[in-house]
Amino acid sequence: MHIFSMKRDTKKKSIEKIDNAPLLYLSLSQHIGKPAEPVVAIGEQVKKYQIIAQGAGVMSANIHAPVSGIIQSIGKHPQAEGSMTDMIVLANDFRYEELVLPSDDVAGLTPEQIIALIKDAGIVGEGGAQFPTHIKYTLQGHKIDTFIINGTECEPYLTADYILMKEYTSQLFEGITIVNKILNASRIVLSIEEQNKDLLDVFRPFLAKTEYNHIQVKVLPNQYPQGGELQLIKSVTGKVLPRGVLPRDEGIIVSNAGTVYAVYKAVAERKPLTERIVTISGEESKRIGNLEVAIGTPISHILQSQGLSGIPDEDIVVLGGPMMGKNVVDTSAPVTKGSSGVLLFRKKEIKRNNCISCGYCVDVCPMHLMPMKFEENYRKEKYSQLEKYSLSLCIECAACEYICPSDVPLIESIKKGKQKQREINN
Known part of the structure; x- marks a missing residue:
């Protein structure tokens, strides 16, 4: 499926860095698998690159301090879409103290x-x-x-x-x-x-x-x-x-x-993953570009770097891309290891209509699934039927919703349907 690129302007923008935020929020679930386990205590002084949470079990990943500072708290904090997860809050001391990293051939x-x-x-x-x-x-x-x-x-x-x-x-x-x-x-x-x-x-x-x-x-x-x-x-x-x-x-x-x-x-260089490049763009973005930001940086801090104190009422912010990203409901949520963009768009009123059985969603699905069946079974609360149509194989690319002439909430039903499946299986 061909969709408009909208990349021309940001492709011309060199990588920039912004000042680090005063507070950084390090999610313990920045990976598939078990959350990492904290190895630091509240009030502890840490240096940049120091490990602050260790991968738990086979499927997990370590988390490191992106700046030097003091561990302010460990507990629940909102993610971009509003759900709560455990995070380590690191208060930046702006001393820029780093661990001495080993070197080898x-x-x-x-x-x-x-x-x-x-x-x-x-x-x-x-x-x-x-x-x-x-x-x-x-x-x-x-x-x-x-x-x-x-x-x-x-x-x-x-x-x-x-x-x-x-x-x-x-x-x-x-x-x-x-x-x-x-x-x-x-x-x-x-x-x-x-x-x-x-x-x-x-x-x-x-x-x-x-x-x-x-x-x-x-x-x-x-x-x-x-x-x-x-x-x-x-x-x-x-x-x-x-x-x-x-x-x-x-x-x-x-x-x-x-x-x-x-x-x-x-x-x-023996440097752990503590920063990544994030594209700043969207039709309502005052400043576009490609920023190298510390993982854990709050979305609000990135918005402030654009001259915005918050999300204007008429706008929406997306963490990630417009197809697979998440609508931001809490800007204190952080950039994670998988965050590729912060996009600002004009809010649009979408009128949802009933499925007209056109089959376009099936035509564009890269996994050859039937997205309309996910929406139908989720709406009718037939959650046990979702896997009959292989919901777990959906990659949530949103091609189905993009092409749908009736604006059926396909992706919402897919994501919430997967959540229902997890609840049932647990």
Whole structure:
């Protein structure tokens, strides 16, 4: 499906940094799996890069202090959409004290040592899934044939990955090499969309180097949701993975460009994941650009950097992209490891109508599902019927709602339906 890009202006904006916020809110659930467990106490003084919460169990990830300061509190705090989750509140002391980080020769590291560094750094997928990266790279005997670096960034407005690939190219390519020391893939593909083919000129000097000449850049059509893992695999390799099969089991690993950059920082510089690039845009945004912000920065702080003290009554703020992002109901909620944008839009009155059975939602669904059935069964409170139509396979790309001529609340029913499923299963 083709949708309007809306990236032209922010693609021209170089990476900027804003002043760190006085208070940072570090969610203990910035990843798929169990929440991290605090390893600090209220009132404790911490330095930048210090671990403040440790991954719990197999599926979890560490969290580190993005600034130096004092642990103000540990407890419930709102997320962007209003739900409450446990967070560590860190009061910035603006002393800029950092842990002394160790250094070592990257070339001499074994795959196991690299995975350990990735785990220690708390790296998760920055494309939105927030899957702990050290788990993804633990191959358990599987042979990887194809390593795909996902630089397609198909959501409108977002240019965080684009600007990273353009300005941090050297670190990205070194990160690719580091990751492939683990994967040992025979084919490495860096994917970008047609609208970003100007990056070919940026990549060319690197691809000419002996150490990188085995990396292939594949330019894909401007389609949504091109950046979805399964959709990208099909576009790059031609393979259609069966439902329920992990890419690793088919010899494929996909990582977002931002994730690979974070691996470079963790291994080459020994720096944990404490900041990321966020696109600031939207039709009502007073200032657009690509900001490198500390993870845990409140959305309100980013709005203030645009000259806004809050959300105007006639506007809405979205954390992430306009298709898969979350409408912000509390601006004290923070940027997390998976937050790619803060977008400001004019609020629009949407008149919801009944489904007319046109089938457009089925036509555009990349997972070949029947979204209208999710809405119907959720509305009728037939929650046990949702999985009959494979609700768990929905990637929440919102293509169905985008194309719906009746503005049926498909995504709302999908997200709330999944929540009902979790409640039933628990």
